[in-house]
Amino acid sequence: MxxxxxxxxxxxxxxxxxxxxxxxxxxxxxxxxxxxxxxxxxxxxxxxxxxxxxxxxxxxxxxxxxxxxxxxxxxxxxxxxxxxxxxxxxxxxxxxxxxxxxxxxxxxxxxxxxxxxxxxxxxxxxxxxxxxxxxxxxxxxxxxAALLGVAVVALAVAVLVARRQARALAAPLEDLSRHCRAVTEGHLSARAAPSSIAEIDQVSRTHNEMLHSLSELLRREHDFAANASHQLRTPLAGLQLTLESGLEQGGDVRLRPVLVEALAATRRLHRTVEEVLRLSTTGAPPVTGTDGRPLGRVLRATEERWHGPFARVGRRLECSARGVPDDVPVPGGPVTEILDILLDNARVHGRGTARLAVRDLGDALAFDVTDEGRVDGPAERLFERGHSGGDRGTGIGLALARDLAVSLGGRLSLTGGAPTAFTLLVPVHHEGTPEETA
Known part of the structure; x- marks a missing residue:
């Protein structure tokens, strides 16, 4: 400028x-x-x-x-x-x-x-x-010659004045640009300083007001997520204790499988609450593959959890990990939440046999979730929050799944429309298997 x-x-x-x-x-x-x-x-x-x-x-x-x-x-x-x-x-x-x-x-x-x-x-x-x-x-x-000298002096003065005015005009805009870069890096407390130019001051005031509104909005959303998660933790913990106590006391043998399934469901719900809270935290670091569980256990737990729901609607679920070692560590919590969303989406909106397959890409794992259904319309539209592909959807699941994938440093995308295919890419490390966390 x-x-x-x-x-x-x-x-x-x-x-x-x-x-x-x-x-x-x-x-x-x-x-x-x-x-x-x-x-x-x-x-x-x-x-x-x-x-x-x-x-x-x-x-x-x-x-x-x-x-x-x-x-x-x-x-x-x-x-x-x-x-x-x-x-x-x-x-x-x-x-x-x-x-x-x-x-x-x-x-x-x-x-x-x-x-x-x-x-x-x-x-x-x-x-x-x-x-x-x-x-x-x-x-x-x-x-x-004298006239030319006067003209040269006039041009030199014009250059000096122009450079001074250019500095006076550009300095506030450069300062505003630095503040905008700071905001993109996550520093929402950055504010543009006033200058001596009314028009630029008006832009700076609008910029600062926008930042204040965004900060308040993000704070309220974060507080809501934290409050909701905190309020859900207490009854979930109480419910888990009650179910565990019922299992320890024995009782009717016919109720034991129900109690075990209910206890597993509460634990999954507890993990879901933790993931949502982590995702809502500003500046939350990406989850790495060394912080999770072995791939084999994640796949077996997913298949056991979703085999019944698919069987009840007369459909099959197939899980496979050909050529991928079972001990490859993956972030179990986020990956489980994403797979649950994709399989539930396949159960509600898809048709025929649903398949979960894992492929090794070297420095990443590809989780392919497919069924025999069909997806119409732009792919990006599916991941917009509030957009649902059917009357029974809320338009939140796929958007949440993509956010969780990004928090892992990975990517979730629609890779096929007929038949439907979603692919989750998750960075992994093959150095060794970490100890499982309870």
């Missing part, structure tokens, strides 16, 4: 200088030539006044001093030089002046003014005043 402001100012100053300097240079040249001709004419008139009619009979010719650097001479009607300085034979201006009128012109590189001398209504001679045109040309060039 600074260079653009300077460039515009310099171009404007250059145009102004050209529009003023060129006519002024022509005016200076014309004025110098006109002034010199006037000087010559006054010298010739002064000489014509002092010429006596008796000079033709031998009376001495007394002419005034010629102009500086010039010559002054008297010519008789026969075009001969009778006094003063000049060419021995009259030139064209003198011959025209013998006709009775003053003549201005050039002759032999000189500016010439010829004034006739009259007596008894007859022209008895001509006074010729001249000066070298080269001297006048040198004066014109000197004047133009």
């Amino acid at each position: 600074r260079q653009r402001v300077v460039r515009v100012a310099v171009v404007a100053a250059l145009v102004a200088v050209v529009l003023l300097a060129v006519p002024l240079a022509l005016a200076i040249r014309s004025a110098l030539y006109a002034d010199q001709r006037d000087t010559l004419e006054r010298a010739a008139l002064a000489g014509a006044v002092r010429v006596s009619p008796d000079y033709a009979t031998g009376d001495p010719v007394e002419l005034p001093a010629p102009p500086a650097g010039g010559r002054l001479g008297l010519y008789d009607p026969q075009a001969r030089l009778r006094g003063g300085g000049g060419p021995a034979t009259a030139d064209a201006p003198v011959r025209r002046a013998l006709g009775g009128a003053a003549v201005r012109g050039r002759s032999g590189g000189d500016l010439v003014v010829a004034v006739p001398v009259s007596h008894a209504e007859h022209v008895i001679g001509v006074v010729r005043a001249s000066s070298p045109a080269a001297a006048l040309r040198d004066r014109t060039l000197m004047a133009w």
